[in-house]
Amino acid sequence: MQPQRFLINLSYMFLIFGYFTAVVESSQQKLLLILLDGFRWDYFDQPGLDLPGFTRMFEQGVTKSSFILTGGTTGNQSGSQPQDRFRIISFFTPQQKTSYMYHWPGCDVTIRNRKPTYCKPYKGVPQISDLQESIAESIQLFKQDSADLVGIYVELTDKYGHKYGPKSQKLNEIIVEVDKEIYKLMESLENDGLIDEVNIMIFSDHGMTDVSQQRLVNITGHVDMKDVDVMLDSGPNVYVWPKPDKIEKVYNDLKMMNNPHLSIYKKEEIPEEWFYKRHYRISPIVLIAEVGWYIITVSEETTGPGHLVMCSLLDIQPSPHNGTWSAVSEMLKSSGSLIESSISVLLSIVAIMIISFI
DSSP, X not given: OOOOOEEEEEOOOSSOOOOOOOOOSOTTOEEEEEEETTOOTTGGGOTTOOOHHHHHHHHHSEEEOSOOOSTTOOOOOTTSSGGGGGTHHHHHGGGTOOEEEESOTTTTSOBTTBOOSXXXXXXSOOOHHHHHHHHHHHHHHHHTTOOSEEEEEEOHHHHHHHHHOTTOHHHHHHHHHHHHHHHHHHHHHHHTTOTTTEEEEEEESOOOOOOOXXXXXXXXXXXXXXXXXXXXXXXXXXEEEEOTTOHHHHHHHHHTTOOTTEEEEEGXXXXXXXXXXXXXXXXXXXXXXXXXXXXXXXXXXXOSHHHHHHHHHHTOOOOSXXXXXXXXXXXXXXXXXXXXXXXXXHHHHHHHHHHHHO
């Protein structure tokens, strides 16, 4: 029985699971992992896309549009810690396998006293030229029988999806560029006689969908932040760590919103099929917005008197805030449009605000 040669796993889960593994039958088999960050499962069906590289893999391999978990380990939100996308190495290394990771977030992190054989650390969004270089080095490693596992991280699909939208022409152009490299990879493996030795697994950690200013769930004002230790952060999912004796209060305050576009779960209420509720990192309360909706939290609200000064200077209405106008009103003339005499003080406030946002 021939080993499975190409496995494409493109999981689009509303909650993200970040552990993936592949099983091969022979110790001589090699594995190439390519993580396409933010690559939605249906991007292959975008109108007008010609993708000969992915098409070849579809024809020669197998697709799987669901998630895979390693060794019975339940999932965890992808990227919450640097090692989450790197964890496969902690299973791989003890078996005397060699592993090379390129631009993989967290590959330079020691996990269980182990690191990969080689790590080219993540230092910003890798470009197409970085993908080309990583693939070329990977093929040489496989030819020299120096690597059992190679992992390559591709972030451009995520960056362009967030910046321009999941149905944008800009994103489609990046998908085509990635496809070209996949096609050249297949050609190189064929020409170098590696096509029956190297398994390829292409997978994604999450997808995305369009949002708009008309589809917002604002929980500001519904939660007393004095009852909360940590709230992360804003977006489709929000994670809340109330003070230990305030879990019920915070939960009930949120439930009283009765917002049909917001689901609120205590940790123990999270559906079993998500394989999510038993991990120690999961917060006591989890908020899930309806697909296409966005949760606004206190962390997104601009606060402080410096915010009021800026809005006054620009003659615009400030967003909800907890700043005190009387603390800064004397800095401005009565018209609210010009600084009277304390420009150095204002600049200091602006500098402090900028530093606080960094």
